[in-house]
Each structure stands twice: as structure tokens, then as C-alpha cells.
Amino acid sequence: MSGENGYLPEPKGFATAAIHAFQDPEQWESMAVVAPMVASTTFKRYGPSSFKKFEYGRSGNPNRDVLENCLATLDNAKYGLCWSSGLGATMGVASLFKAGDHIICGDDIYGGTNCLLDKVCTKLGLEISFVDETKIESAIKKNTKLIWVESLTNPTLKVINIPAIAAIARKHNVLLAVDSTFVTPYFQRPIDLGADLVVHSLTKFMNGHTDVIMGVTITNNKNLYDQLKFLQNIMGIVPAPFDCYQVTRSIKTLPLRMKQHMKNSLEVAKFLETHPKVEKVLHPGLPCHPQHELYKKLASGCSGMITFYIKNAVLEHSQRFLTSLKIVTLAHSLGGYHSLAELPSVMSHASIPEDQRKILNITDNLIRLSVGLEDVEDLISDLQQALEKV
Ligand SMILES: Cc1ncc(COP(=O)(O)O)c(C=O)c1O
Missing domain, CATH: 3.90.1150.10 (Aspartate Aminotransferase, domain 1)
Known part of the structure; x- marks a missing residue:
């Protein structure tokens, strides 16, 4: 359980990772045990084309960085990206595709996700089919690019057989994204079950204190990560540093x-x-x-x-x-x-x-x-x- 360049050299337990992953106090000058809050929206550069790690608060922030890496570690993956809401994360994923591409979406999903795909993404030219999870394979078409499921489903708590759907996705060369908001990585890690992308509304169990709206996308696929990182920055769907600080604290429990x-x-x-x-x-x-x-x-x-x-x-x-x-x-x-x-x-x-x-x-x-x-x-x-x- 250690992400790329992680603080945990060996696989460690979930709670240990939640408390320590990417939070080695020696990495910041103050040696603070808790990652210091950095509110600054911009970062001094060495020269016009060289900078240390961060350049502008929308493209990256130290608190967001800690949280993204720690969350990826908890999902047993390499790359995490935080968005200003769960729906923001969903919009980021949908924006990977272009007009004419087809997305198959489970029919029992959060109403907001349904509305975003049906009322907004279709306006942008994406083709969306909402189907029962048992009928996903028959809904695949030549232009299908993504299968999106929620497991457990909202609100009827159906269990999605993620490995079976991942096998279908692989067979047809289609990506599989799983919204795992209801279960959390503490109980299930969709990437280990074959998903390409995991989305959580961090607003729910992950933050758990009903005081932050945020979402995350997790993947092991560098190419997907790079595309999503670009979208996160250029679409500006980013969370505030203080909210990242709060969620980093919340996931410890x-x-x-x-x-x-x-x-x-x-x-x-x-x-x-x-x-x-x-x-x-x-x-x-x-x-x-x-x-x-x-x-x-x-x-x-x-x-x-x-x-x-x-x-x-x-x-x-x-x-x-x-x-x-x-x-x-x-x-x-x-x-x-x-x-x-x-x-x-x-x-x-x-x-x-x-x-x-x-x-x-x-x-x-x-x-x-x-x-x-x-x-x-x-x-x-x-x-x-x-x-x-x-
Ligand atoms: C399963 C699920 N996914 C995504 C979302 C959207 O999350 P957010 O409210 O953080 O945008 C919700 C919100 O209720 C949800 O229940």
C-alpha cells in the first residue's frame, strides 16, 4: 500500500496509511507532524521557466497534493486527483471523451450524476445510455468508451459485480469507472477488482463530518491521470486548500x-x-x-x-x-x-x-x-x- 514516491516503503495497514502516507514531517521545513496549511494562491519561481514543485494554486497546492497521494494509497493506486465536489470529479471523467463518444451508465445511480450525464453531457454531444447492470454488455456499441457504475447503487443498494463488468470492459476495450462513495476504500477497492477509475464523493463517508464538499478520482493509469490532471486545472474544478486540510484530517479516523x-x-x-x-x-x-x-x-x-x-x-x-x-x-x-x-x-x-x-x-x-x-x-x-x- 504505497503510492509512487510514498512515505511508506513497505506495504502497511489501512489505518497506518491514512495517518502516515505522504505525510512524513521531514519533507517540510517546520517538521510539523500535521501537514502545514498553505493558503497561498501562488508560489515563487526560481526563474520564468523553473519552479520548485508548485506554481499556481489551481494547478497544484501542497495540501491538495498530500491528500491526493494519501487517497490514492488508500485505494491501492498510484494517482489521485481532488475536485471541488463529487459531481466535479464526475464531470472531469466525462470530459475525457469527445462528442460522438458513448457512455454506458448503470441505471440506479445518484440523481445528480444522472442529471449531469443526461442534461449536460448530452448537450456537449456525448451519447449516454442508462442500463441495468446485467445488460451492460448488450449495450456496448462501436463508439462506447466508458462504463460507469455505482456500487453500491444509490438508493436501492444493489451490488455491482465489479470483476465481471471489468472483464466485459476489457474484452471490448472500454474503460470502467466505479463510483464507490457508499462503500469507501476501507471496505472495497475497485481498482483491485479491475476498474480503471474510481470516483468518491469525499463529501460523504470519506470526510464524514458533513462540513466539506469534495470529490476524488483515483487511477493506476498514467495516461488517464495526465489527462485528468490537465482537465482538473484547465476546467478549474479544484478544492480549497483548507478543505483538503480538513479531509486529510478526517480520513485518519x-x-x-x-x-x-x-x-x-x-x-x-x-x-x-x-x-x-x-x-x-x-x-x-x-x-x-x-x-x-x-x-x-x-x-x-x-x-x-x-x-x-x-x-x-x-x-x-x-x-x-x-x-x-x-x-x-x-x-x-x-x-x-x-x-x-x-x-x-x-x-x-x-x-x-x-x-x-x-x-x-x-x-x-x-x-x-x-x-x-x-x-x-x-x-x-x-x-x-x-x-x-x-
Ligand atoms: C453516490 C454519489 N456519488 C456522487 C455524489 C455527488 O457528490 P457531491 O455532492 O460531492 O458532488 C453523490 C451525492 O450525493 C452520491 O451520493
Whole structure:
């Protein structure tokens, strides 16, 4: 687990890498144990055409550099690039292609990604097909350049068989990008499973404190990295140094947080599974999840995400449930220490056309829950009292 020129000469554990990779205090003059914050937008040059490492804050910054390298190490890859949001990272990847190129995208994805590809990238001439992950091979055409999947999918938590899709991508000489926001490299590393590119919305579990919007692209492919680095700079989709500093701090506790998200979410999922007002619970860690066995082969654990359907509920019932919650907060987003709940049909996935939502079972009784780090007994009693109001 060491990136190019990394601080860790030998493979080390995940938590050790999160704390130390590319953060050797001897590399900065102050010997500060924590990478110093550098806010400067520009850097003095030796001469008009020679500079030390950084020249201008958009093309590179020391805090971004530390974070990018450390994140690449955590995904067992060489190259990371941070973007000012997860969607910024997605736009960077889409910008690798030209008008007339075809992208196949899983049909169960974050609504914003769907909207970006469908409403913006198509205007730029890209051809986009949204398909069920089991039908990807038959959707490949001569001009197909990229397969984009989310695993786990948002919001129905389907497990994507990344090695199988990677084999299809290789066979047809197509790139595979995986949005791994819901799982994080702590539990799964798509590059090891055959993906060419990994994208995380760092806004979610990776930062975990609900106070930074950021994204990252990770790859082992130098050519892709060089192209993305060019796009990151020239499109200007870059994060602020202080935000990089914050995320670098947050990932030090990622292993601890993820273990607790998993523990809490499993307990909450088991509670929901037995509740008479709950029709169905989707959590890849539960044996009742249709792809539980596949998930166990592909990932070492699960995050805090749960999707469940309230029995016989219409929009009004779901709204009553959500507004009755006292500890779990009704809000967009996921992956932080606060538990959050939302209604994808009118919130995160409202931009997906209604007929498509129906096919995907994103109905008005589907609740998406991001289980945080509160005491699990408090979360369960909060959910219990809110379900009683339905
Ligand atoms: C799976 C997934 N990918 C990407 C994004 C976009 O990330 P950001 O909000 O950081 O742009 C989100 C946002 O919710 C998401 O859930």
C-alpha cells in the first residue's frame, strides 16, 4: 500500500496509511507532524521557466497534493486527483471523451450524476445510455468508451459485480469507472477488482463530518491521470486548500468511523427488518439482501447505508415518518456522523423521470437512511417512535 514516491516503503495497514502516507514531517521545513496549511494562491519561481514543485494554486497546492497521494494509497493506486465536489470529479471523467463518444451508465445511480450525464453531457454531444447492470454488455456499441457504475447503487443498494463488468470492459476495450462513495476504500477497492477509475464523493463517508464538499478520482493509469490532471486545472474544478486540510484530517479516523457505521447500521437494519410497519429492508450485510453472498466476496464490510420501504405507505405517510424523527435528521446527503434520512423520490432522485423511478422501485414509500455514529439505542427508539406516527 504505497503510492509512487510514498512515505511508506513497505506495504502497511489501512489505518497506518491514512495517518502516515505522504505525510512524513521531514519533507517540510517546520517538521510539523500535521501537514502545514498553505493558503497561498501562488508560489515563487526560481526563474520564468523553473519552479520548485508548485506554481499556481489551481494547478497544484501542497495540501491538495498530500491528500491526493494519501487517497490514492488508500485505494491501492498510484494517482489521485481532488475536485471541488463529487459531481466535479464526475464531470472531469466525462470530459475525457469527445462528442460522438458513448457512455454506458448503470441505471440506479445518484440523481445528480444522472442529471449531469443526461442534461449536460448530452448537450456537449456525448451519447449516454442508462442500463441495468446485467445488460451492460448488450449495450456496448462501436463508439462506447466508458462504463460507469455505482456500487453500491444509490438508493436501492444493489451490488455491482465489479470483476465481471471489468472483464466485459476489457474484452471490448472500454474503460470502467466505479463510483464507490457508499462503500469507501476501507471496505472495497475497485481498482483491485479491475476498474480503471474510481470516483468518491469525499463529501460523504470519506470526510464524514458533513462540513466539506469534495470529490476524488483515483487511477493506476498514467495516461488517464495526465489527462485528468490537465482537465482538473484547465476546467478549474479544484478544492480549497483548507478543505483538503480538513479531509486529510478526517480520513485518519475513517477506519474507526466505518467500523462503527457498520455496527450501528446492522443493528438498525435488524430492528427495521422485524418491524411490522416495514415492508422490506435493503442492507448488503443482511442475509435477506438478494446479493448478500456476492457482496461478501467483493467487500470486507458495509457502511451506514440502509434503504427501506414503509408498508402500504403513500407520500403523506413517508413525510409524516420523516418529520416525526427527532434525532435522525431529515436532510440530503449521507456518510456523516449525524444520522440522516431522506425521501429519494422527492429529494436526491427527484430529477430522475418518474417512469424511470418506477422501474427502479424508487417509490414514495422508499426511505434512505444514513446511519451515523450516535448511540444505536437512541437511533432505534427514534425510528420506533416515528414509525408509530405513520
Ligand atoms: C453516490 C454519489 N456519488 C456522487 C455524489 C455527488 O457528490 P457531491 O455532492 O460531492 O458532488 C453523490 C451525492 O450525493 C452520491 O451520493
